[in-house]
Amino acid sequence: MSSTKTSSWLVLAIASGACAAFNGVFAKLTTTELTASWSSAVSQTFHLSPSNKVVEFGIRGLFFALNLLFNAIMWGLFTRALTLASSTVRVSVINTSANFMITAILGLLIFSESLPGLWWIGASMLVAGSVIIGRRDEGTE
Incomplete structure (x- = not known):
C-alpha cells in the first residue's frame, strides 16, 4: 500500500474520531x-434580560444543529477511511482511540471534567484490546 493512501485513511480515521x-x-x-449560563452572558452582551429564553433556545438549537452536522461529517469521514484502508479493524481502532482521547481533553477544557486514573486504565485496555483483535484479524487474512 502506498504511503499516500496509508496517510489518507489514517488522517480520515483520526478526523472521524475527532468529529465524534x-x-x-x-x-x-x-x-x-453550562449552556444556560453562556446564553445569559450572550443576552447581557446584547443588553437583554439574562434569563431570555429565546436566546437560550436559540443557542441550544445551534448546538443541536452542530451535533447533527458533526455526526454526519463523522460518518462521511469514517466511511471514506474504510474504503481507503486495507483493514476495517485498523480504521475502527484509530477512530475509537482518537474519539476517546479527544473526548477526554474536550471534557476537561469545556466542562472542567477530570477523569480518574481508573478511566485512563480502562480506556487504555479498550484500545489495547482493539489493537490485539485487529492484529489477530490481520493475521487470518
Whole structure:
C-alpha cells in the first residue's frame, strides 16, 4: 500500500474520531446547565434580560444543529477511511482511540471534567484490546 493512501485513511480515521468527540460535546451542550449560563452572558452582551429564553433556545438549537452536522461529517469521514484502508479493524481502532482521547481533553477544557486514573486504565485496555483483535484479524487474512 502506498504511503499516500496509508496517510489518507489514517488522517480520515483520526478526523472521524475527532468529529465524534465534538458530536458528543455538542449533544451535551444542548442539554447542560453550562449552556444556560453562556446564553445569559450572550443576552447581557446584547443588553437583554439574562434569563431570555429565546436566546437560550436559540443557542441550544445551534448546538443541536452542530451535533447533527458533526455526526454526519463523522460518518462521511469514517466511511471514506474504510474504503481507503486495507483493514476495517485498523480504521475502527484509530477512530475509537482518537474519539476517546479527544473526548477526554474536550471534557476537561469545556466542562472542567477530570477523569480518574481508573478511566485512563480502562480506556487504555479498550484500545489495547482493539489493537490485539485487529492484529489477530490481520493475521487470518
